[in-house]
Amino acid sequence: MQIDLKTVNIEPKRKAFDHLVRRFGDKVASRYQEGSYDIQAMENLHYRPTWDPEQELYDPDLSRVKMADWHAFKDPRQYYYSTYVLARARQQEAAEGAFALVESRGLHMTLSDELREAAIALLVPLRHAAWGGNQNNVLIAGYGYGTPFTQPCLFHGMDCLAVAQYVSRIGLMLGGTEALSAAKQQWLESETWQPLRRLVEDTLVVRDPFEAFVAQNVAIDGLLYPLVFDAVVDGVWAQNGGAPISMLAQFITDWSAEERKWVDSVIKIAAAESAQNAEVIAEWANTWSGRAAAALLPPVAAALGSQADAFVADTVAGLNARLAKAGLKL
Numbered sequence: 001m002q003i004d005l006k007t008v009n010i011e012p013k014r015k016a017f018d019h020l021v022r023r024f025g026d027k028v029a030s031r032y033q034e035g036s037y038d039i040q041a042m043e044n045l046h047y048r049p050t051w052d053p054e055q056e057l058y059d060p061d062l063s064r065v066k067m068a069d070w071h072a073f074k075d076p077r078q079y080y081y082s083t084y085v086l087a088r089a090r091q092q093e094a095a096e097g098a099f100a101l102v103e104s105r106g107l108h109m110t111l112s113d114e115l116r117e118a119a120i121a122l123l124v125p126l127r128h129a130a131w132g133g134n135q136n137n138v139l140i141a142g143y144g145y146g147t148p149f150t151q152p153c154l155f156h157g158m159d160c161l162a163v164a165q166y167v168s169r170i171g172l173m174l175g176g177t178e179a180l181s182a183a184k185q186q187w188l189e190s191e192t193w194q195p196l197r198r199l200v201e202d203t204l205v206v207r208d209p210f211e212a213f214v215a216q217n218v219a220i221d222g223l224l225y226p227l228v229f230d231a232v233v234d235g236v237w238a239q240n241g242g243a244p245i246s247m248l249a250q251f252i253t254d255w256s257a258e259e260r261k262w263v264d265s266v267i268k269i270a271a272a273e274s275a276q277n278a279e280v281i282a283e284w285a286n287t288w289s290g291r292a293a294a295a296l297l298p299p300v301a302a303a304l305g306s307q308a309d310a311f312v313a314d315t316v317a318g319l320n321a322r323l324a325k326a327g328l329k330l
Helices: 018-024 080-105 114-123 126-143 147-189 195-204 209-240 243-248 249-272 277-323
Strands: none
Touching: 080 147, 080 243, 080 249, 080 277, 114 147, 114 209, 114 243, 114 277, 126 147, 126 195, 126 209, 147 243, 147 249, 195 209, 195 277, 209 243, 209 249, 209 277, 243 249, 249 277
């Protein structure tokens, strides 16, 4: 008896969910598309918020930015829960390796007393600013509209907690628990930190989700991380015996560079929607980035002295160039 084997290609009756077929065409959808698009709750919400009866539970009218389709956004990293968690797990492994190497080899003990004190003074209070980033992005995720916009904000908020934790670990390694206590008092009382503290606290009461996005992710994060971690930690300090600090901050520098691509994508899509959107976003960006630059100058000046003005100016110019490329006229 002869048996012939052959491959049979069975075409599925459905290549994707109906809502994805309507949006992307009759083709196989990616996991990112399945986990991001057209899953925003829009009807049958049952009740309005008791604290604001004029507002829908999920209300696109909360923002001055208007989109014909809030699902027009796209995360260039295509993060949904699974890919996000896997990416961060790999980064955490690398960060843990850096901490283990520095601690096991005693590299942090090679820092001069002056540099160690400067690192504690500049970096550790920033864990409170990172917590503000968490709060703002969780608010955006809760009150924003459209999963492709809100989902990455929730991821970003969790990342801000990770930044706060890594900064805390740097403080513990360089100065013990006393460094964390001292940093808290600096954040609460020092004149050097009050402009940034006030800025963070002012953003916490912004009710427009997109303005909160601009204030936190564009203005504050867009200046703080390039200025402190790229220019100071990976630049000035690394060239002057501070390479161990740069190793400990590896996750923060890599993460902030990655996040900028997503932030720029959001701004570019929203600004391209209408001239009104571009005008509103530019107004917010001007206001909040000006405040962020002024608030970051005192702590950076305390660490770098007279060089601080030039570093802040260069960082502001870099942010302005990013926003101009995204379609904003500043």
